[in-house]
Amino acid sequence: MKDNRRSFIKKTLSASALVAAAGATVAMASTKNNTSDGSHGVVVGKSNKKEILYKETAEWKAFYKASY
Structure with a gap:
């Protein structure tokens, strides 16, 4: 039994x-395959999309005014 x-x-x-x-x-x-030699571990690819960090809205304006 133990051997089994x-x-x-x-x-x-x-x-x-x-x-x-x-x-x-x-x-x-x-x-x-996803990284190049000079990318230091960052995935490098091709994208047709434009990077949008934020849209200028009233909330963002209030946030930036409060942060100054």
């Missing part, structure tokens, strides 16, 4: 270690 449990645990641990290693390899490969 031990062999099951050994097989389960070795299989999970292989899956974890494969997952780490895939994750590293996918992040390598």
